[in-house]
Amino acid sequence: MRTHLCGALRSGDIGAAVTVCGWVAKRREHGEHLAFIDLRDHTGIVQCVIPGTVDVRSEYVIAVHGVVRARPDGTVNPDLPTGEVEIGDCTVTLLNSAEPPPFAVDDRVEVDEVIRLRHRYVDLRRPRMQANLRIRAKVNHALRTAMDRQGFVEVETPLLWAPTPEGAREFTVPSRLHPGSCYVLPQSPQLAKQLLMVAGVDRYYQIARCLRDEDLRADRQFEFSQLDVEASFVSQEDVFEFVSEAVLDAAEAVTGDRPGAVPRMIWAEAIDRYGTDKPDIRFGMELIDLSTVFEGTAVKAFGAPCVKAIVLEGGATLTRSKLDGLTDRAKGLGAKGLAWFRVTEPEAADGAGATGSGLALDSPLDRFLSDPERSGLLAATGAGAGDLILVVADEYRTACTVLGQLRVDVGGRPVGEGPYCYLWVVDFPMFDGVDEAGHPIAAHHPFTMPHPDDLDRLESEPAAVRSQAYDLVLNGWELGSGSVRIHRADIQSRVFAVLGVGEEEAMSRFGFLLGAFRFGAPPHAGFAVGIDRLTAIFAGEGSIREVIAFPKTQSGSDPMTGAPKPLATGLLGELGLQLIPPRD
RNA sequence: GGACCUGUGGUGCAGUUUGGAGUGCACGCCGGCCUGUCAAGCCGGAGGUCGCGGGUUCAAAUCCCGUCAGGUCCGCCA
Numbered sequence: 001m002r003t004h005l006c007g008a009l010r011s012g013d014i015g016a017a018v019t020v021c022g023w024v025a026k027r028r029e030h031g032e033h034l035a036f037i038d039l040r041d042h043t044g045i046v047q048c049v050i051p052g053t054v055d056v057r058s059e060y061v062i063a064v065h066g067v068v069r070a071r072p073d074g075t076v077n078p079d080l081p082t083g084e085v086e087i088g089d090c091t092v093t094l095l096n097s098a099e100p101p102p103f104a105v106d107d108r109v110e111v112d113e114v115i116r117l118r119h120r121y122v123d124l125r126r127p128r129m130q131a132n133l134r135i136r137a138k139v140n141h142a143l144r145t146a147m148d149r150q151g152f153v154e155v156e157t158p159l160l161w162a163p164t165p166e167g168a169r170e171f172t173v174p175s176r177l178h179p180g181s182c183y184v185l186p187q188s189p190q191l192a193k194q195l196l197m198v199a200g201v202d203r204y205y206q207i208a209r210c211l212r213d214e215d216l217r218a219d220r221q222f223e224f225s226q227l228d229v230e231a232s233f234v235s236q237e238d239v240f241e242f243v244s245e246a247v248l249d250a251a252e253a254v255t256g257d258r259p260g261a262v263p264r265m266i267w268a269e270a271i272d273r274y275g276t277d278k279p280d281i282r283f284g285m286e287l288i289d290l291s292t293v294f295e296g297t298a299v300k301a302f303g304a305p306c307v308k309a310i311v312l313e314g315g316a317t318l319t320r321s322k323l324d325g326l327t328d329r330a331k332g333l334g335a336k337g338l339a340w341f342r343v344t345e346p347e348a349a350d351g352a353g354a355t356g357s358g359l360a361l362d363s364p365l366d367r368f369l370s371d372p373e374r375s376g377l378l379a380a381t382g383a384g385a386g387d388l389i390l391v392v393a394d395e396y397r398t399a400c401t402v403l404g405q406l407r408v409d410v411g412g413r414p415v416g417e418g419p420y421c422y423l424w425v426v427d428f429p430m431f432d433g434v435d436e437a438g439h440p441i442a443a444h445h446p447f448t449m450p451h452p453d454d455l456d457r458l459e460s461e462p463a464a465v466r467s468q469a470y471d472l473v474l475n476g477w478e479l480g481s482g483s484v485r486i487h488r489a490d491i492q493s494r495v496f497a498v499l500g501v502g503e504e505e506a507m508s509r510f511g512f513l514l515g516a517f518r519f520g521a522p523p524h525a526g527f528a529v530g531i532d533r534l535t536a537i538f539a540g541e542g543s544i545r546e547v548i549a550f551p552k553t554q555s556g557s558d559p560m561t562g563a564p565k566p567l568a569t570g571l572l573g574e575l576g577l578q579l580i581p582p583r584d
Numbered sequence: 585g586g587a588c589c590u591g592u593g594g595u596g597c598a599g600u601u602u603g604g605a606g607u608g609c610a611c612g613c614c615g616g617c618c619u620g621u622c623a624a625g626c627c628g629g630a631g632g633u634c635g636c637g638g639g640u641u642c643a644a645a646u647c648c649c650g651u652c653a654g655g656u657c658c659g660c661c662a
């Protein structure tokens with residue numbers, strides 16, 4: 001039907017008789033003797049010249065036949081990749097007419113997202129969305145190729161799985177053949193891939209769809225895709241190698257540049273320096289410890305186990321209302337408050353306290369500080385005139401995480417801004433917090449192998465036990481996580497015991513897995529990479545919805561299909577279900 | 585479960601603080617003109633439940649209460 005793609009025509013094609021197909025992006029008529037049509041397909045736009053009139057409207061689907069020629073002097077369009085040429089003496093074949101689109105198929109207008117989603121097929125015609133879909137395809141292809149090259153076998157695992165109550169809420173699928181019983185959709189193929197290791201697959205991967213019935217966010221949808229990986233007879237080091245290879249390949253496939261080797265940071269250091277387990281190491285603004293500066297301070301607000309700060313260069317210009325907003329944010333994140341200090345030249349700040357360093361502090365708290373505290377604060381932070389110091393005093397963990405979040409809020413780089421800084425975060429704690437019964441809660445999942453050096457402290461000092469769990473981080477986004485798994489029944493029993501999971505409960509929840517492990521489970525380890533997030537970062541998009549063809553809104557609905565919808569009562573009966581009217 | 589922000593012709597906005605006739609801008613749409621435009625230009629025209637409901641008021645897009653939808657975030661996401 002066509003001989004060329006619209007966006008591919010160049011001066012090298014001059015003289016060629018071509019037929020191109022696509023949608024009318026723009027029509028410009030100049031009377032009865034001349035008209036222009038900008039024709040768009042997924043590759044771009046080319047100008048077609050019609051020697052007469054033409055009866056087409058925006059988004060009509062047409063085929064255009066003509067001869068490629070150089071544009072006349074002075075009419076070259078440098079904004080268009082095809083701008084040096086045009087298709088001349090065109091004849092137009094109408095393939096389909098179209099109603100005016102609900103919004104312009106144009107990257108230059110920001111259209112309300114609900115309207116975009118309601119007419120997603122129109123939205124996806126926009127060059128930006130076409131590019132995003134194709135970036136995603138490139139990422140998938142690069143990941144598949146890398147895993148295949150490294151000897152991994154792609155195996156598909158079931159979507160209809162058994163309920164294994166764990167962390168995330170699962171989507172439930174009622175069974176017609178077994179009324180009253182249900183399948184669930186897997187929150188990840190975690191158990192299936194471990195079974196494949198027992199099955200001797202040795203190296204498994206899959207681009208797996210995962211489903212979690214949890215609240216949505218810019219970086220979270222009900223359904224998302226993972227590069228899911230598991231390998232036998234491997235260490236954590238081997239996993240890093242496999243996965244690094246794949247994600248570096250993906251970066252190279254999309255950007256043309258291959259980032260350097262992926263550095264590592266131990267979890268405790270990430271918390272201490274960046275206040276998060278997913279540090280964005282594209283920029284500094286690291287957390288500064290002020291605990292010694294304010295040891296024994298008379299300032300009530302700083303009487304806490306930990307006092308930490310970040311410095312925003314040039315931040316002294318932030319308005320009072322902006323600072324109040326940051327204080328609210330800090331409180332919302334769990335801090336008792338937020339102290340701020342504008343660093344100024346002494347004459348600039350009326351009544352500001354002297355520091356002996358040629359600088360002054362402008363802050364409601366300044367008058368409560370002693371001189372040594374003022375100079376200590378400036379010396380420790382290294383702040384200069386015009387900078388802003390933000391201080392949180394609290395329990396260690398709270399002070400770190402609150403400042404870690406403020407660091408990103410106030411100093412964060414745009415999502416697409418290079419370079420691509422991958423980071424392995426290692427030595428996660430085995431447990432994080434305790435449940436109502438006082439049992440530690442697994443930080444990763446209960447099949448995670450404890451760190452060998454900490455194994456003897458599992459029962460005596462669980463909070464101090466590190467695990468062989470690790471995360472991959474890219475520019476402040478958690479891309480995925482994995483671990484070395486427990487393959488020995490004795491260690492698994494000890495972990496379950498610490499978690500407060502009894503023998504009986506373990507068998508009822510994971511019996512099929514534990515059963516399988518009795519038949520020769522190899523040591524194994526694995527990982528999963530979030531493909532939606534990886535693609536969003538490469539595409540420079542702050543929301544994964546922009547790299548998903550048909551995403552849901554934050555409340556989990558689809559403006560195009562109307563899902564979710566009430567089920568016909570007949571169908572309910574067939575499934576042995578009955579609706580309970582909502583309370584109130 | 586909670587906090588904040590948004591909702592005005594098809595699209596994007598202004599108008600809301602300080603109540604006074606659906607007033608305005610840009611794009612799009614419809615008709616006409618136009619032989620080198622390219623986000624074409626010129627002339628004319630159509631198009632509105634100011635998200636929805638209630639309240640205050642002589643009078644509500646504007647103030648108050650509620651509600652719905654969307655977004656960002658907290659909780660949640662082993």
